[in-house]
Amino acid sequence: MRFFPLLFVSLAWMGSHMNMALQRIDIADTGSITGLILFHRGEQVHLLLSRGTQLQECSPPSLLGEPPRLVPAGEIGGNGRSAWDARPIEDAPGAIATLYVRAESAVTWVLLRRPDGGQDLRLHREPFAVYDHPHFVKGQPASEWTASAVKYDEGASIPVVFSLGEGGRGLPASEAIGNYDGIRDARLVRDGANYWLFLLIRVPGAVDNPKVRELPSGGQMPAILHMVRLNADFVPTSKLSGVFDNLPVYEFDADAASDGRLVVFATTPNGMVFGRGFPEEGKPLPREAWQETRFEQPLVSPSVLVEGRRAHLAAIANFREKDASVLYGSAPIE
DSSP states (O other): OOEEEEEEEEEEETTEEEEEEEEEEOOTTGGGOOEEEEEEETTEEEEEEEETTEEEEEOOOOTTSOOOOOEEEEEOOTTSSSOEEEEEOTTSTTOEEEEEEEEETTEEEEEEEOTTSOOOEESSSOSSOBEEEEEEOBTOOTTOOEEEEEEEETTEEEEEEEEOOGGGOSOOEEEEOOOBSOEEEEEEEEETTEEEEEEEEOOTTOSSSOOOEEETTEEEOOEEEEEEEEOTTSOBOSOOEESSTTOEESEEEEEEOTTSOEEEEEEETTEEEEEEEOOOTTSOOOGGGEEEEEOSSOEEEEEEEEETTEEEEEEEESTTSTTOEEEEEEEEOO
16 A cells, blocks of 8 residues: 555644645555544554444554555444444454444344454443444543443433443443434544543534435435533533534544544535634634635544644545545644
């Protein structure tokens, strides 16, 4: 695989200038790629690609030379079109655990799949329930296995957090975090002993002339990204606030640096938005802390991962097209 310059982004930021180059990774058959995430394996950043239910892993993208070839990394489970997430298993080199959604008649379950050949673990106790948007908590130590999902019940959208026990082998304990209308995705980011809950919410009338975009999970309208502060017991300590004011967002990812700085990467109707900064409870990120950048090719499956003082970004451009491409870049967060 080789890297080809695709986009050079110059962002004015807090009185300074940050230059970020996104590169196209030369991967065969990019039109069949259905999603991606960045994750830490040890102290390195790796890229995980999905092609339907099959996973492939790539060692850290490097602009200094050719990265190793893609290697098989197991299966997601489900039908390959539902939301999923993955994380490495520290005590099993090369192994990946996944969260995925299984649809059965009028119910949808969130399951944890480990690569040991055992039965997949259903995270919630209710057999008749509708869950979606499973994610591992970002920023948690390797020894912790905490995940989240959204439960849909009689018109309500309920974020739920699951504590899976050490190594993800325990019986899950769950706790609801509030009750909202129109959640389209939700993610938890750990910040020290506390958390930030990010919610992508449909707000009637907030987006002018919304346009459907084909995402890995199907066609979706843009929505408004919100966040709320939680304490160590997952109890909200602030009011809900917009992250980027009323900027429309299709998909997003977020992470936190060790100094409490938040980093958010999202796709928009015009391209992408990248934000970093110290948030205040109940307030959006300061306007000088984020910048929307125009990108002619539609982007899907954004992923961001903080490593030390840098943020690594990845996404797919021209999803499901013959000229689809995987993009990768990194930028300082200070």
